[in-house]
Amino acid sequence: MKTYSISEVAKELDLTTFTLRYYDKEGLIPFVERTSSGIRLFKQSDIEALKIIECLKSTGMPIKEIKNFIDWCSEGDASLQQRYEMFLERKAVVEAQIADLRKTMEIIDHKCFYYKTALEAGTENIHKDINIGNTLTHE
Amino acid sequence: MKTYSISEVAKELDLTTFTLRYYDKEGLIPFVERTSSGIRLFKQSDIEALKIIECLKSTGMPIKEIKNFIDWCSEGDASLQQRYEMFLERKAVVEAQIADLRKTMEIIDHKCFYYKTALEAGTENIHKDINIGNTLTHE
DNA sequence: ACTTGACTTAGAGTTAACTATAAGGATTAA
DNA sequence: TTAATCCTTATAGTTAACTCTAAGTCAAGT
Structure with a gap:
């Protein structure tokens, strides 16, 4: 081998x-x-x-926890349940991380739009003007 | 205020x-x-x-880089281009992070399946048996 | 008056996961 | 044979972003 x-x-x-x-x-x-x-x-x-x-x-799992998993692997079939649960938990963690990144992405996309339009106008004031002139919402 | x-x-x-x-x-x-x-x-x-x-x-951006951005904000319209590029770069970073997490998720999903079926069979050997019996591919 | 919570500077401690060096020895490929 | 690569133990340094303590001051609220 x-x-x-x-x-x-x-x-x-x-x-x-x-x-x-x-x-x-x-x-x-x-x-x-x-x-x-x-x-x-x-x-x-x-x-x-x-x-x-x-x-x-x-996934952000610390080395000591990974070691637990490795130890379980050495234990054979007796630890199948723990190992399964560990991966289910990891799955949940990663899903949450992806969800967080999506929210982050939304904010960043907003900022990309903000700066793109500001650049096109040559000034950031274009965004401030929108608010100043917004007499309906007073925002 | x-x-x-x-x-x-x-x-x-x-x-x-x-x-x-x-x-x-x-x-x-x-x-x-x-x-x-x-x-x-x-x-x-x-x-x-x-x-x-x-x-x-x-997004994993270090504090010193965030400070650069804050400094740019103080500079006004002169730094619009830099700030725009910074957010475009952050967008790319986050997209890559999401892509990485998806790959991670695939592996974890495989493991969830592996342990689910092993648990149902009562032993991990069910997966090894598949390979041992596979006389076509000799894997 | 007293308590609470704000402030400062200065510096030490924490954590995780490396990252590296030193010193000395063993093995292996050309 | 020589250079490269492997090994060990032990120990120290690195990095980032906190996290906290000390010691002393200040100010507002009840």
């Missing part, structure tokens, strides 16, 4: 060897095997596992 | 007074006026500006 060195994996996943050893120290990749002399041999499945770890990280 | 104290603003925006003074020190809210004795008087428009600051922050 083909294996990869720590620097090959680092390159492929856009991490550093420092980071990978740090992950190892933190217990995120206990499944990575070693040669008799102690050199890490990453299997393709280890790289896939690291991609999941990066995926969880990108 | 109605004004608000630092603690009222902190409460409304779910920040602390420490944070608001920190923002002030970092030059994010130079427009907030003071009483003759130095107490900050936040106007409604100041609160709206803080909401924009929080919006920019939520």
Whole structure:
């Protein structure tokens, strides 16, 4: 079975060897095997596992919680329920993040429009004038 | 014109007074006026500006860059182009973030399915079995 | 008068996730 | 054989954005 060195994996996943050893120290990749002399041999499945770890990280999950998940994986079928619930929770988190970003996007779109029209008019006052002249709403 | 104290603003925006003074020190809210004795008087428009600051922050924009924007605002119409470009860039950033989260969501959805079916079967092996038995693709 | 809440400067502490260095040793590919 | 790459432990530094404390002052409300 083909294996990869720590620097090959680092390159492929856009991490550093420092980071990978740090992950190892933190217990995120206990499944990575070693040669008799102690050199890490990453299997393709280890790289896939690291991609999941990066995926969880990108949802804002702290490393200590990711470690819990990795520990559950070692426990086998007994932890299936916990792992399922963890991913359901992650799903909810990501949905909320997307919803927040959409709101952010609305505000930014408004600002893009604001500045686009201001630029076309040559002055920001065009927006202030709209309000000053708005005798109906007094805004 | 109605004004608000630092603690009222902190409460409304779910920040602390420490944070608001920190923002002030970092030059994010130079427009907030003071009483003759130095107490900050936040106007409604100041609160709206803080909401924009929080919006920019939520896109991952560092405080020093937000300060640049605030400085541009003080410069008036001369900086309209820069401010417009800044928001266009923020728009692109947020779009990329949403795209990333969608990819993340796909992976998480897969995992939800994986664990749901594993739970129904009582064992994770159901997924391994699929591969072992797959004599066509040898995956 | 007293309490509350505002202010200041200055600086220390926190947190997470790296990021790096040093010092020394082992292994491997050309 | 030599250079590159790997390993270890231990430790220290970095960064951003807070977060908080201290020490002392000031001012408004009851």
